[in-house]
Amino acid sequence: MSTSTPPRPYRPEHAEQAAELLWNAVSTADEYAATELVLRLLDEGTAPESVLLDVIAVVQGRVGEEWAANRISVAQEHAATAINDRAVAAVSVHPSARTTATRGRITVACVDGEWHGLPARLLAETLKLRGWRVDYLGAQVPTPHLIAHLHSTRADAVALSSSIATRLPTAHAAITACQAIGVPVLVGGAAFGPAGRYATLLGADAWAPDARTAADHLAERALPRPQPGHQQFDDLPHLADQEYTMVARNSASLVRSVFTALEDAFPAMRSYSDLQRERTGEDLAHIVEFLATALYLGDEELFARFITWTAQILVARGVPAHSLPPALDLLARELKDFPRAVRILQAATNTLTTAPFTAAGYNA
Incomplete structure (x- = not known):
């Protein structure tokens, strides 16, 4: 200094x-x-x-x-x-x-589609203070561009950040691609779940809950460079049923079908303003996207946590949480031939109907 x-x-x-x-x-x-x-x-x-x-x-x-x-x-x-x-x-x-760089070189980036760049920037600045040479690439970095950068810089490690769980399939691709060229990956951010459970599932070399812990981890020990073939997509065998692929590919039609049927299942929607109807469509799109992510990870708890959080957000904005179960039921009907999707939706509905959302009409 x-x-x-x-x-x-x-x-x-x-x-x-x-x-x-x-x-x-x-x-x-x-x-x-x-x-x-x-x-x-x-x-x-x-x-x-x-x-x-x-x-x-x-x-x-x-x-x-x-x-x-x-x-x-x-x-x-x-x-x-x-x-x-x-x-x-x-x-x-x-x-x-x-500070003067006295350690190695680290690339810090957000996964493609992740626009919350501030956590990654905080990490980048912290690593600079700790003596690392840091390439901070910012938010929404497409994986091919990340890999091209790594080829040109010979970084010792990559730190990938993601706050939104729906970016995890993309994060998996980025982790795999980095490791395929011999660069280890440390991940962080709320997307990776409680105690970094999805970091382990997706094969990251390390996980940290915050910037200080990440910097401490990198200071204590270097991440070993992955060997060829270290990470393969068949580490998620449940994807063989194609449910994730089908839901992800048909998300727009699923949203349209549920939106159309929701007026009958939730009559209050008939009096919604144009803005409220637009927001409802956005909420349904998020629900389908999180469902697809839960299918990708094989984790119904992720979807249940998202639905509980969504209910809390709706209640804070004056929308009753009991508007959610009809939408989940309609989505389950659309996906009746997808057993994992139906189980995830039913589990989330059960979580909602037993939660103490008194402001939303439950347990009143």
């Missing part, structure tokens, strides 16, 4: 106060206040890694929670995320964050 002042020791109460100040700035779309705050923290001697992970990352988590609770709009969520991204940029160019 170029500064002669040693970083101030991390104190949880200090980070909590700073995070509250940053939240006040980003929640009011005050980019200047947010940037001035992080620069002041750094000038006062707070370690750059602490600013990134104990302040900015914490506030970004709160942004997601506030959106889910319908206390901020999508536009406000986007604005807050953009300001946090600028705050990260301010940290990255501060004199205290300037």
